[in-house]
Amino acid sequence: MSSIDTTTLCPEKKGLKRDMKSRHLMMISVGGTIGTGLFLGSGQTINQAGPLGAILAYLVGGIIMYMVLLCLAELTVAMPVSGSFQSYASRFISPGAGFTTGWLYWINWAICIAADFTAAGIIMHSWFPQVEIWIWCAIFAVALALLNLVSVKTYGEAEFWFAGIKVAAIVGFIIAGAGLMFGFTGHEGSIGFSNFNIGGDIFPNGFSAVFLTMIAVVYSFQGAELVGIAAGECENPGKNVPRVIRGITARIIIFYVLAISILAGTIPWQEAGVLESPFAQVFGRIGIPIAKDIMSFVVLTSALSAGNSALYACSRLLWSMSKEGLAPSWLSKLNSNGVPFNGVIITLVLACLSLLTQSFAASTVYLWLMSSTGLTGCLIWIIIAWCQINFRKEFRRLGGKIQDLSFKTPLYPFVPLLAIVLNLGVIVSLYFDEAQRIVIYTGIPVLAAIYLYYVLFLKTKLNTAPSNQINH
Template structure:
């Protein structure tokens, strides 16, 4: 029970956090969206996923080091505040909140398209609002509701991916009688492993990177569990096999069995195209159900994550005080509603205004993932020595510190520079830079005002 009215409850169970860490943020990007990356890079997309996955593993290790030592619902935003400065925590916190608020209409629209195909009598926009409203309710009453929904959503995704991998292995070995193909010949027989050159592989990294966004949610969710440090340590250590199995193994089977230049890939999506090749009846219906679960899960996580981030900002005085107040059950209801309202407006904007308006809005979050990862790396670089000086126990430690941390800090700006050279990514980068610059300016102003007030109080 919350006594102060501003504290979160430890309502997430061990199994909730475990399943959230395993598959909580696997969304339509893996089941459908990865087809675009495959069509761009060919079989070489495996290198794109491997590189993006390695970067995520390293960033998660850095974040895990800080989060296991000092669990906090603000996660990397709080650590940036402590290690870099208040302006940094303010900026990355609000940018991350903005990212997840924009995920709400994207996932709601994806769910609405599937539901509208099943029940066309109800318009897409109505389905989008219904889905958003239902998942908002699950986040309003008790964090255990979020955990329970997310547990079953994630479990269904795990079952679907494991089943797909099982079928794929049988198909590769020629043990699936109904399959149209077997072996791994498609890795090389359509123009080679890198049909569009290595540049396409690098470009695909930018696409695949966003399939991994959200891995860090477990460090936020664990703060609402009874043993946060233990949960964070376990989730951080398991991230390697999670990426290897769910992403690399499944994509390997797709590019091994489906020609990378198949017109069905962009049209039907990754898993549906592969299941059709396997000769699985009702492939579209199966994938539709899995994708519906995946997008509902991501929308659920988006509402949860956005509300906890703005709650943390409120606790630090970087958001209106109302967002930090909690119910008797320890739920930041105002924070949930504030995030949902913006999400609702974005859903409405997606249907009420020209497509270009929503596309421009969405572009503002295009490179936020890379900015978040960069802030995590810089924070860990500085915070490691702070924690050691303070004698804080660190159950998770970054590998080869500080050399690997510095490598990540160099690689991420290089990726942002590469985005600037590609016409397809330039607009997203420009829009993200615009909103990031505006937020940083506000953050610096807020930080300076806070410092002046502090000095006045001391005098």
């Protein structure tokens, strides 16, 4: 072992309980990544990029995700703290970067919770039209609050089963779709790979269309970094985190690429974008009479799973930031089960306010809020890779030997630098898609406003405060 105790570089903030098992950690990250984007939005990617272009886009997106997770693994194994990349940003970039990272990520996920509640409420309303959508949203808000407030173990168990339903649906779809392609199921005979034969051009709408779909593809992989936040409450993180990160990367890429391959093989690319749920269409073609209801149930659990993970991540980020003096001190309050009570409640308050703007100002305020969060995922991934580079520099400066690290990001510094460049490329590509350009126009001002608030109101205070007031 190294003579340097890496945990002293970014000390753990005491209070949370390490009650989460590796299977919980695995499913939290899988569940955070596999969402409604795959079940509802994948058809649009195939329609724009063509069958082979869509598969290529998801492969590249998966590789970008893997590089970021390799960087995160080194950091979390060396310093397993709740708050994860927010704490690392404060320590290895600057407190201002940590403040901006944490609040931007919190706003992003809190608004996404509102969207998840709405998606779940619409599905329940279609089954029980006599009950208004807002009532379902309120029921789900209370249910997820209770799951998060009881204990981290209860949250992990609930997320394990939520994510398990999604994984089972994808595996079932892959098997059923493969049967449809090769004539084992349905009554259409063998389709084979005929839908991949699109003439001489591999990319029917040009390679630029594939490049532009990378925006949606990379967004769909975001959420995998939740494993870093959860590592602070995981049993034996040094052993479990690397194993989980390797496992989730393989599973996510296999699930996505196989599912997209089956979709592209069973649905002509020209028709894929106009289907409400391409998954339901494929299930229906093999003779399952309630295919639409099955997929509605899967999307329902997918939305609740995403909301559950987001509420967990938000409450831990607020708790972590309050310990660093980057958020009000009352957000560090834990209940008797070691859960950040106030963080859960204030996150649900923002989510409900977002629901109000969705109902009364959908074309202005809510659109602006949703668009402004579009940059967050790529920015967080850049921050993670940047922190890993700076951690290595600091570790060496203090006399540490790289071979003594329990987990080492391979091909350093190539992996973190390439991760930064590719994520910057995705952000730049937003400008070239007219439908996504609003993300640049709204996201950058929000980012600047958060950092400006830190400079004007917190920087001087933190610089003059005794260290025991900030990290307590």
